[in-house]
Amino acid sequence: MARVRITQVSSTIKRPLSQKNAIKSLGLGKINRSVELEYNDALKGAINKVQHLVKVEEI
Template sequence: MGNHMAKVQITQIRSIIKRPKNQKATIAALGLGKINKTVEKENTPQLQGMINKVSHLVKVQDV
């Protein structure tokens, strides 16, 4: 099975209040912003980089 086009589900599990601006921007770029909100995205290297920046705020699951 190829790795391309794999999807991941990203769920925000912590508030972004009192977080640095760049983390808030990353959460917004992921389409999140509310606790327990979930988005489905294609798993790209760019996405992995974004997830790593806010990994303490989100939960990631393969779809």
């Protein structure tokens, strides 16, 4: 599987709880924080829910 780097670029203030939980499940929580994860279907769903809050790069 491919690895991706996910960086949070926007705040979760005034966002629905489901989006806040998706950011938390990705291991993020502060702007400019990055994580490297294996890309799979569960990760794809979480990224899709918060695509406007994160930047995704393939490594």
